[in-house]
Amino acid sequence: MSEPTRNLIVVSDTHCGCQFGLCSPDGLTLDGGGHYEPSHLQTKVWTWWREFWDEWVPKVTRGEPYAVELNGDTTDGRHHDSTTQISQNLADQKHLAEEILFPVIERASALYMVRGTESHVGAAGENEEMLGESLGAVPSETGQYTRLELSLRIGGDGGPLCHFTHHIGTTGRTHYESSAPMGEMGEVYAEAGTWNHEIPDFIIRSHRHRHIKIQKVTHKGYGIVEVTPGWQLKTPFVFKINARNSTPQFGGICIRKGDEDHYSRAFVKTITRPDAEVI
Numbered sequence: 001m002s003e004p005t006r007n008l009i010v011v012s013d014t015h016c017g018c019q020f021g022l023c024s025p026d027g028l029t030l031d032g033g034g035h036y037e038p039s040h041l042q043t044k045v046w047t048w049w050r051e052f053w054d055e056w057v058p059k060v061t062r063g064e065p066y067a068v069e070l071n072g073d074t075t076d077g078r079h080h081d082s083t084t085q086i087s088q089n090l091a092d093q094k095h096l097a098e099e100i101l102f103p104v105i106e107r108a109s110a111l112y113m114v115r116g117t118e119s120h121v122g123a124a125g126e127n128e129e130m131l132g133e134s135l136g137a138v139p140s141e142t143g144q145y146t147r148l149e150l151s152l153r154i155g156g157d158g159g160p161l162c163h164f165t166h167h168i169g170t171t172g173r174t175h176y177e178s179s180a181p182m183g184e185m186g187e188v189y190a191e192a193g194t195w196n197h198e199i200p201d202f203i204i205r206s207h208r209h210r211h212i213k214i215q216k217v218t219h220k221g222y223g224i225v226e227v228t229p230g231w232q233l234k235t236p237f238v239f240k241i242n243a244r245n246s247t248p249q250f251g252g253i254c255i256r257k258g259d260e261d262h263y264s265r266a267f268v269k270t271i272t273r274p275d276a277e278v279i
Contacts, residue, residue, distance in 0.1 A: 003065075004154075004155045004156030004159065005065050005066060005067050005109050005110070005154065005155065006064060006065075006154060006155040006159075006256060006257040006258075007060075007061040007064055007065065007066035007067070007154075007254060007255070007256050007257075008066060008067050008068075008069055008152065008154050008162065008254070008255045008256075009057055009061075009066050009067070009068050009069070009108070009252060009253075009254055010068075010069045010071055010164075010204060010228055010252055010253045010254075010255065011052075011068070011069075011070060011071070011228065011231070011251075011252035012070065012071035012072050012073060012116075012166070012206035012207075012228045012230060012231075012252075013071075013072065013073045013116070013206055013207070013209050013228070013229075013230030013231060013232055014070075014073070014074050014075075014097065014100070014101075014230070014231045014232070015073055015074075015075070015076040015120070015230070015231065015232040016074060016075050016076065016093055016096045016097035016100060017075050017076040017077070017085055017086050017087060017090075017092065017093030017096055017097070018076035018084055018085055018086065018232060018235070019039065019042075019084050019085070019086055020041075020042075020084060020232050020233035020234065020235045021042075021076055021231065021232045021233075022042075022045065022046070022049060022100060022231040022232070023036075023038040023042045023046065023086070023096065023100075024038070024046060024096075024099060024100055025038060025043060025046060026099070028086055028087070028092060028095070028096045028099075030086075030087050030089070030092055031087070031089050031091060031092055036086045036087070041233055041271065042233070044271065045231060045233065045250055045271075048250050048251070048269045049100075049231065049250075052251060052252060052267050053104055053107075056267045057254065060254040060256070060265045061254060061256070065109045066108060066109065066254075067108055067109050067110040067111070067112065067152075068104065068105060068108040068110070068111050068112070069111075069112045069113070069114070069150070069152070069164060069204075070101075070111070070112070070113045070114070070137075071114050071116075071164055071166055071204065071205075071206040071228060072114050072115055072116025072117070072121070072128070072166030072167075072206050072207070073116030073117055073120045073121060073166065073206070073207070073230075074097050074101070074113075074116070074121070074128055074131060075090070075093040075094060075096075075097050075120065075121060075127055075128070075131065076093060076120055077090065077093070077119060077120040077121055077122065077127060078090070079119035079120055080119065080237060082235070082237065084235055090127055093127075094127070094130065094131055094134070097131055098131070098134060098135065101135055102135065105135055105136065110138050111132075111135055111136060111137045111138060112137060112138050112147075112150055112152065112164075113128060113131075113132040113135075113137045113145060113146040113147070114146065114147055114148070114149065114150050114164050114165060114166055115128050115129070115146045115147065115148055115166065116128065116166045116206070116207070117166065117167070117207065125146055125148070128146045129144060129145055129146050132144075132145030132146040133145045148165060149163065149164065149165040150163070150164040150165070151163050151164075151200070152164070154255060154256075154257045154262070155257030155262075159257045159262070160201035160202060160255070160257055160262035161198055161199075161200045161201050161202070162200060162201065162202040162203075162204060162255060163188065163200040163202070163203050163204065164204045164205075165205065166205070166206050166207055167205065167206075167207050168180050168181065168184055168205035168206070168207055168208060168227060169183070169184075170207065170208050172244065172245060172246060177210070177212055178212060178214060181205070181212055181214050181225045181226075181227055182214060182225070184203060184205060184225055185203055185214065185216060185223065185225040188200065188203055189218075189223075199218060199220065199223060200223065201220065201221075201222075201223055201224065201262055202223070202224050202225075202226065202255055202262075202264065203223070203224070203225040203226070204225075204226055204227075204228065204253075204255075205225070205226075205227045205228070206227065206228045206230070207227075208227050208230075209229060209230030209232060209248060209249060210227065210229060210230075210246065210249050211226075211227060211228060211229040211249055211251065211253075211266055211268050212226070212227045213225075213226040213227075213264065213266065214226075221261065224264060226253060226264060226266075228251075228252060228253055229249035229250055229251040229252070229266075229268050230248070230249065230250065231250050232248065233248055233271070234247075234248050247270045247271065247272060247273065248270060248271060249268050249269070249270050250268070250269045250270070250271075251266060251267040251268040251269055252266075252267055253265065253266045253267070254266075254267075
């Protein structure tokens, strides 16, 4: 019997297929035979993607096996009447995601996937469901390759319990950035208490493209709610909402069952605003 996996790597919001999403330097050959070349900033983000998987992940996992959880919005889809897609052809977007993610999954002991926003991945999550099947994600008890929510226990019996779903409330106001995660923790704990369920040690959410981590003492020791960064640059849509003043964040997290306790580590990079133009 194989040893339990003590490490879980979580990434989200790659938005493959968007001109502002994750794209390899090879670009994408389109269905019509043309070719898309990534922008300068996409190339910069790609260097962080490679640093994350090639350097940071082996370090924080101490060279041990790890599973991967993709927490939604792997592809960009057709949404909000936007014109920022590399291709509106969803097969093109799926192929790009496959080219980017297959090398990552080959190193992992297992892959789990949570469905993202329906405007990006389909009203039934069908775009991510098809991608999950092609990537070989672990299926649910009823055979789906992606889930709306997921619970995982890391490191075998007695390891930390983790709960995943994609969405959480957003804000562009710094002083409210912790409000939704704290609210999420309170709601999860209250529901667990109501029905005498085990409270999760980790509550993991995404969707915001910005990282935040809150730790609270519990009867189990402590609990953590953590929102993952993403892998998408700021789109025109972002400038219409309160997040217009924020800088995008790129990265992922590692959840680890240590020898004595459990903890998480985050890899976060950002791109600053453009330099001032001289007049």
